[in-house]
Amino acid sequence: MGQxxxxxxxxxATLPNAISVARLLVFVPxxxxxxxxxxxxxxTLSLAAFGATDWIDGFLARRLGQVSRVGEILDPxxxxxxxxxxxxxxxxxxxxxxxxxITIFLCDAALLVIGLTxxxxxxxxxxxxxxxxxxxxxxVAMPLHLLSYAAQVPAEPLxxxxxxxxxxxxxxxVAAGAVYAVRYxxxxxx
Numbered sequence: 280m281g282q283x284x285x286x287x288x289x290x291x292a293t294l295p296n297a298i299s300v301a302r303l304l305v306f307v308p309x310x311x312x313x314x315x316x317x318x319x320x321x322x323t324l325s326l327a328a329f330g331a332t333d334w335i336d337g338f339l340a341r342r343l344g345q346v347s348r349v350g351e352i353l354d355p356x357x358x359x360x361x362x363x364x365x366x367x368x369x370x371x372x373x374x375x376x377x378x379x380x381i382t383i384f385l386c387d388a389a390l391l392v393i394g395l396t397x398x399x400x401x402x403x404x405x406x407x408x409x410x411x412x413x414x415x416x417x418x419v420a421m422p423l424h425l426l427s428y429a430a431q432v433p434a435e436p437l438x439x440x441x442x443x444x445x446x447x448x449x450x451x452x453v454a455a456g457a458v459y460a461v462r463y464x465x466x467x468x469x
Contacts, residue, residue: 293349295343295350296336298332298339299336299353299354299357302333302361306326307364310322310368311368314372319425319428323423323425329361330419333358362417362421367380369425379448390459394463409451409454410459412455416444416451417449419444420441420444424444
């Protein structure tokens, strides 16, 4: 067990963990419902709140001294599940490019399989800078792309710009996934 892992206790009942759970239970279905109702501007705000709460839960965990191993696991799981579920809903509604969703899903599924076979390596892991950049890029690109469908906003050039942002975020996602896969598959030193 690494020293950093000992510093983060296994606590469930923290405000940051509650925010992570609320992100999934509130903003994910709300975003999809609003988009399905054709309320793109409101759906964009809900999706932006989903992304912002990703930063807020981490900030509060550090600020309030509520960093926990549960939160270190729950936060990225909430990110991945939320992005996949919202992406699927938006793709089915015609708002989101399928290639982004499929690429993210396949990458995450591969990491899940690798992670399940190498749990001891996953438990040691921490988020890397590439993973943080990927999340930030996707969390900004998704709501802006959805915003380009709102009647109140001209579609172009916003849609073209966000399409490229989504492409870059997807490439970063695959690159971050490769880094994690190598980390998980690497042999441990004797």
